[in-house]
Amino acid sequence: MRKTLYLLNILLLLCLVAKPQINQKNKFITFFVLDKTYITFSNNYMRGNDGHKYNPYFPSSPDETSHYMVTGEEVLISAVEIDTLAKVKSMSGNFHLDTVPAHRQFYPLRSLQVRITKNGAPAGKWLDIIKMPTFKDTAIVSETSYWLLKDSLKVNDSLFIEFRRNDGVALMKLHIRRKAIEKRPFLMGSAHDTSTSRDESAFMQAQLLKTYPSFKQGAAFYTDWPARIDKLDHAYMPNSRVAFYFREPPDVTDFTFQYRLLGGRYKDTSWKNTRGYVLVPSLQAGAKYRLDVRYKDAPALWSTHLFHVPPYWYQTLWFKTGIGACVIIVGLFLFLLWAYLKNKRQEEKRKLKIQSLYAQLNPHFVFNALGSIQGLMNDQQLNKANQYLSGFAQLLRNSMLSTTKETIPLQTELKNLDNYIQLEILRFNFQYELYVDPELQTAIIEVPPLLAQPLIENAVKHGVSAKGAAGQIKFQILKDKQDILFSISDNGSGFDPSKAVDRHGIKLTKDRIELYNKHRRITLDIQSNTTGTTVLLRYKNWLEHD
Template sequence: MKLKIIALLLLYIPILTIGQIPRVQKLIDGKPCDTCFVKHDMSFSNILPYVSIGTYSNPQRLSDKLKEFKVNEFTKDEKASYSKFFESHRHIITDSIFRLVFVTENDDKRYWPIRHDYKNYDYKEVEILIEKNNKILNNWQILDKLPPVYGYQLNRFTDGDSKNGISEPWASTHQTDDIHLYYDDIITFTFRKSDTKEIIQTTHIKRILDKPKKFVYYQTQTNSKGIKESLQSFLNDPLNSDFIRNKDTTNSFELRRNNLGVLVFNSLEEGEEIEFTLDKQTGWKSIQKNGKSAFEHKFIILDNEDIPPGTNKTLYLRYKNQPETEIPITIRGVEDLTQTSIFKIIAGFMLASLLFGSWFYFKNKLIKKKLADLNKKNKAIETQLSLLSGQLNPHFLFNSLNAIQGTIMNKDFETANAYISDVASFMRRVMDDGKKEFISLSEELKLEEDYLQLENKRKPFTYTIQISPSITTNAIDFPPLLLQPILENAIRHGLKNEIVNPHIGIKILEKNLDLIFQITDNGKYWDVSKAQNGQGLSLTHKRISIYNEKLDAMKITMDITYQEGTLTRFTFKNWLA
């Protein structure tokens, strides 16, 4: 208990801070939020003053990656130039979505707080080209014609001091659309004069896969003097160099009895959040760097309740909303015999051995039995999911063959041949992803959209997919092909031939921690109850039941109703936790 209290004190000691207006504020109901944290960077350019919102550039812990990216820009002779290296307009980021905001107010303070060492350009005479991986994303456009900023407010300070100066919002700002990047994608911004087409500046931004491996691990011994003395000693005593281990060199550590194990993250950027857990089944906890913490670095603290002596535990780390960054850290609990006197060892050896041996035997036997039962249950669930996925593929293939047969009967052989090729390509992806327990939501939506386009060749209809802006689809795990039977029923039963302007709509919403899907069609009423025992819906119900059994805290429900068309509603409880 004492160790836990110390850990809580270290993590949550408050600190008095002077109220400051942030450079960038999120707007809620049109009003700036003083407590909402917004990632931003205000030093991308020394010619054209713009701010990136949604990410930082050039995290210090990735200096080697930045150097590698910048060096590729120069010739052999230029690589020796120190100044050219640091003037390079090449940057790396770790986030997946950002936008550029251009400060376009025309007054003496237009460029504050972004420095300008060169020329001042009239934004009505400057064009921007945005490319992604050498392909045009947005063609040339006058900066002053970009849409105004919404959802955010940029502030400036009259005397240049964010602590004491008077803040006021920029009177005029324009922004690009959100720019989405996968890992290793490169976005290129090119600026030129609109009249002479002279290139003013070219900036390259690359997204890097950044795993939370930059930390120092050390141990510190606790004592029995009380919470105050233990905390005082922990914070001020010199560290034992034998206990310090850097994650860059190893991913396996020890935790001795009556010690605290401390992971110190000293390279986090402001606002970055790391999630950690010793048991994925019980959920993830998180730490975040922010300006209101008592300590500049962030800590994860472990004691013998977390890592009992004689056991091995795996600590999982990842950046929040980025499952791809997960890394495992093995921590072994060990006995430290130097903490026990020889007299105690001799006097209590026989009794302690008997009691501890019996306790450990029965507890270990019970744990092994529980683990064996749990593994058996997990294997049975995975087998059921695999079997159901295998049934889904023939079901879809059967319906596709019927469609191909109809096309051949109409003697449209060219269409039939193209349709067969498309079906084969789609089935290959279905078979690959159907073997997985989860895929990302973005991959699921791509599969379903490919399916709708495939069906659209056989029966004309329109469809829309609407996603709430707060949802990051590539960071959400999702059961593969769960939506396909519902879309298939909407096309087969809801959208009859006599329907005028047949349409299917997919909406993805966020409510608290729940993920909600709404699939609608504008077809006439059909007896949904008869389809409940059909192959497609039957498989969907079975899959949902199995996922619900496997995921205790994350439940899936499905309801089908008729409201001037069929509405199917999926609710994924606690899916965004």
């Protein structure tokens, strides 16, 4: 009754798809090709070497033995001599060839003998192969094949097969042992259904009649096959379903299977019962699955089968990497744009502040100039007043033009400052000396406009205005390594530099320097005593940029 239920379950399973995948039912065959002589060894399942070192089969080492492990009951060994491959219809399996031309004399079938010993019994007689039973091999046209061995082996039975030439020259030796198979569940095949339109009932009944003969034949064929740990990572379509069906276990009274499925949405590690098959519906794209299967009454041994579902294109690593790269690039672009706009706003704000200081400087400058003109007129020095007024107009025009620019050529700045000093000389008649370092390229070097003007104005007003012709102002523009140094000296009575911040012109200059120092370095140093004052305006590393 149990077997009947088991068969019905498997039959329902086999209708899963139009073409279920059932393992190929081909015996394992090994061919020893000795020139034109073919010796064929076959079993339901075999594995070479059987834990022994691999050895050649041919006359170069005739004393060494090649070992094979088989699990099938029937062992077949035959021999045939083929003149031409054109007579071969089909021949597949593992081939071992001796291609040394000098060995061809060893292998004519008429000169070969075989001796077979079973389970260590005393050695039997050597038999001529051409005197052994014959048969017609369907894989070969019009050639007679010879049965060397057609025997059934029990578990742990062994065979020792020796080949030699009829003159006693040894050729090769084979050792064959049958071993018991493990009780691991054996995967007979799988059924994969990519249709999402039909329900499970239609899925289970679609190919019942087609798959039943294949299953019935396959179940018996795989009885002798050992179970395997399936390390192949099979792939199935997203949103499809797949069923795995297993061989009825040998020598097990209760052939209920237990399985656990991990991967995708399956997280439960507990074992579940089934009768010969495992159905996995709704495979998730991008998921990796592991199926462990065991027998209920033999839980110590199980088989493992790996499979996966390829991800959709938008789930692939390259797509995620591309999206990540795009997000990073867009984020970086937005950050750089934000930083650029922020810097631009700050720069515009800084320029507006500079222009605001210019706006404060110009009225201060105009007020002082008008005071000088008024003083000349009060002293009845009308010619000087007119000359001062003309020069002042020119200077004011140049000053207004300069305020629209952040920097102007040093040559233009010196001209404006010299014009201003000449105007003040008209009023106060002091001595003035200008020196420009010849190494400075004044037409190329750019400096902030009128930054030194309030400093010169203070030197005139608070330093030499009361001294007349005895007053002296020395204005030097020097090159100090990569710095430009403005030095303004007067021989006035001096003042306390710590209180200089109260003077409007110096305060405006310091405010402008603070704004310029956000990009380039300018320092102001005031040295004063009773013999005079020196103001140093240093443009740090200015020549590196010009």
